[in-house]
Structures are given as structure tokens and as C-alpha cells.
Amino acid sequence: MPEPRILAINPGSTSTKIAVYEGESPLFIKNIKHATEELSGFTDMADQYHFRKEIILRELAAAGIEPSSLAAIVGRGGLLKPISSGVYRINESVIRDLRKGLKISQHASNLAGLIVDDITRGLPGTAAYIADPPVVDEMDDVARITGHPLFERKSRFHALNQKAVARKHAKAVGRRYEEINLIVAHMGGGISVGAHRRGMIVDVNDSLDGEGPFTPERSGTLPAGELAALCFSGAYTHDEVKKMLTGKGGLTAYLGTNDAREVEERISAGDDRARLIMDAMIYQVSKEIGAMFTVLKGNADAIILTGGIAYNNRTNDAIIERVGKLAPVSIYPGEDEMEALALNGLMVVRGEITAKEYR
Helix, strand or coil: CCCCEEEEEEECCCEEEEEEEECCEEEEEEEEECCHHHHCCCCCHHHHHHHHHHHHHHHHHHCCCCHHHEEEEEEECCCCCCECCCEEECCHHHHHHHHHHHHHHCCCHHHHHHHHHHHHHCCCCCEEEEECCCCECCCCHHHHECCCCCCECCCCCCHHHHHHHHHHHHHHCCCCHHHCEEEEEEECCCEEEEEEECCEEEEECCCCCCCCCCCCCECCCCCHHHHHHHHCCCCCCHHHHHHHHECCCHHHHHHCCCCHHHHHHHHHCCCHHHHHHHHHHHHHHHHHHHHHHHHCCCCCCEEEEEEHHHHCHHHHHHHHHHHCCCCCEEEEEECCHHHHHHHHHHHHHCCCCCCEECC
């Protein structure tokens, strides 16, 4: 009997990634890049919906993959209401809240579920899911308290990749994810550091709005008093301040680039300013890992470094120098999001897990 085919869809700001898995093996993977001029004609992200859907269908046709051969299509989840980790069947509530989230955030991930739903409506034998969206919320109640009742800490982070590498590490060491404690640091354009306690991410920085370490594009946690004064100075609009926090902060603000590889090249060429700023980011990531060690009450089985920046040995070595005495450090560079989406869908199709209902 042939293995079931699963299509994974993951839209980004300037690309749409798709992958077809046959069982656990990749059959077709494509990273569709969208040129600036292609996207410039769209007023907002919602207008790109049909454009991206048609490109996906064309790529599948070119690869000789019939949509009717797919057992399931899994999209990256968007900005929904806070939910527990897992695979969710796409229903009317998911569609409603993805559309709301798209208007609020203009984040491309919100398109995935809409595209999946549209394609599967014409395929009665194909299931439609999202998996581990960035709003996965398993935080302890004590972690939500900020210091003022008007504010509450939120769980918005790289849930899909954090969960995927945590499970991969557990399997590699012959343990169940649900029986070990891990600290996972995802380091990419955004940085999130999560405390995984026996299968639950009980604390994590809000990487969407830039809480925690600064990143290639985000400013991270800033001095509150100075930020409040800047907001009321009249020198910046609300939108300018938001871009300062997410999009034009971090390495971009200090060094004029969001490319950590370029920063490392500058360091290798003797740029002391680049070294100082990069070392400061490494310092802040290490501090956040240390903070999560206290969340786990000093009981961490491993620290995991993942994301695109984890390809850099100098960065990894510098973090290990600071946190290596807390727990063994394992490195899983890059993002396993396409594999994670596909394998989550496969587990549902095989009956290994049950898809949840979003309400």
C-alpha cells in the first residue's frame, strides 16, 4: 500500500515554500521566491491570496503531482487566539480568525490556512489542517504576570520549529519529549527562547513584538522609561515606533543589515563595531537561556540551538561558553518547518494523533 502524500504550505513575506512528502520522505520541495515588483501591485497581504494559491497549483502541476493524490494539506498557522500545541482541523472558526489576524498583522502566515481551505474544498478526499501556529500558549500562569494589570505577557513565538527540534532531540537521545526538560533557542530574524517542561512550553519570550534578546530585525526588551519618553516626544509616529521595535531594530538599526552572515564577514575582516554588536546579541540570548534555566528550577536535560543563525560556529561557541555548564548543548541549525508541517499531518492521517477543533 503506498504511503500517504502530504502537502505542506508555508508563506513568508517574500516567498512561498511548499513541500510534498510521501510518508516520511520528501517527494518535492520548492521555495518560490517573489520579486519585489511582483508583490508591489498588492495593497496589502490579503490581496496576495489568489496570486500565491495559483502559483502553488502551477508548481504542483509542473511536478506532475495531482492535488487529488494528497491525503492532507497542512498550512502554517497564523495569528489566531491562543491555543495549545497540536494539529487543528481547518474549520469556519479558523478561517474567520485568520482573516481577522491578516487585517491586524499583515503577516503572510495567515494566508496558509486560507489557501489550504480553498484548495481542499474541491478535493473531498483531502483533509485540511494547520499545525503549531505561532500563538501556541502553554505558559504557566505565573509567567503571564508583567508587573502591571494593564499588561500581560503573551506567548507568540516559533512554536512549529521549537516543537519539531525538541521532538527530534528527544528521539535522538532515546527519550520521549513528554518526559524531559529542554531549553530551546530559535535564532533567526526573530529570536525566541522557550522552557520546555515535559512536553509543554511553560515560558517563552514574545518574539513577535520583540520581547527578550534583540535580533537581526527586532529591538528586544528596551528600557521602559526611555521608550515611553520617546513615544511621547512627538519625534516619531506610532508606525515609526512599531517599525523601530520590529523590522528596523537590532542588527538592522546598529549595522544597517539584517543578515547575520554579513555581520560575521565584517567581524572576520576586523570590524570591531560589528563584533561588539553581535557579541551583545549573543550575550542577551545567553542571558535568556539562563533565565529559562531558573524556570525549570535548574533541571534541564539539554539546551538546543536552532534557526538560521545556529549555522554559525562562532555564535554557537560563544553561547556554549556562557551556558554550557548549565546543561549539554545540542545544535540543530536551520528551520525544519516544512518537515514539521508534513509530519504533523502524517501523524493525523496515520491515526497516531487526533486533530483538534479550534473554537
